[in-house]
Amino acid sequence: MDSDKRSAQVEQLAVVDTGRRRRWSEAEKLKIVLESLQAPRQVAATARRYGVSRSLLLRWRRSLRPEPKNTARQPGFVPAMVVAESGPSSCPVAPANSGGPIEIEFAAGARMRITGTADAATLKAVVAALADGRLR
Numbered sequence: 001m002d003s004d005k006r007s008a009q010v011e012q013l014a015v016v017d018t019g020r021r022r023r024w025s026e027a028e029k030l031k032i033v034l035e036s037l038q039a040p041r042q043v044a045a046t047a048r049r050y051g052v053s054r055s056l057l058l059r060w061r062r063s064l065r066p067e068p069k070n071t072a073r074q075p076g077f078v079p080a081m082v083v084a085e086s087g088p089s090s091c092p093v094a095p096a097n098s099g100g101p102i103e104i105e106f107a108a109g110a111r112m113r114i115t116g117t118a119d120a121a122t123l124k125a126v127v128a129a130l131a132d133g134r135l136r
Helices: 002-008 026-038 043-050 054-062 120-132
Strands: 102-105 110-116
Touching: 026 043, 026 054, 043 054, 110 120
Parallel strands: none
Antiparallel strands: 102 110
């Protein structure tokens, strides 16, 4: 019966708070981020003050940072339209390729690349042939 006495003893049971995820409103995040930007080396102190990790505070700072205005021109495509010629043009045509290589890709998959100078009549004939599918 000694075993009954030992099993009757109850040890102290402690409930440990594991912490739940906090939900921060956008206004609270903004307030915390602005406070962390007040002086140099304020990230760790501000994070401790509000009970958030430094990495979370840095992530909030990045997400609330204004997007940089990129004034440099990005390379891209320019839409091109094929229009019917209204008649002979009275102005002289400049060389077709005076600024660098030109590459045209058609919907059917044909591709035309011009690296040197070519006259307008030759280019027009080649583009028409590629558009009709006569050249591959």
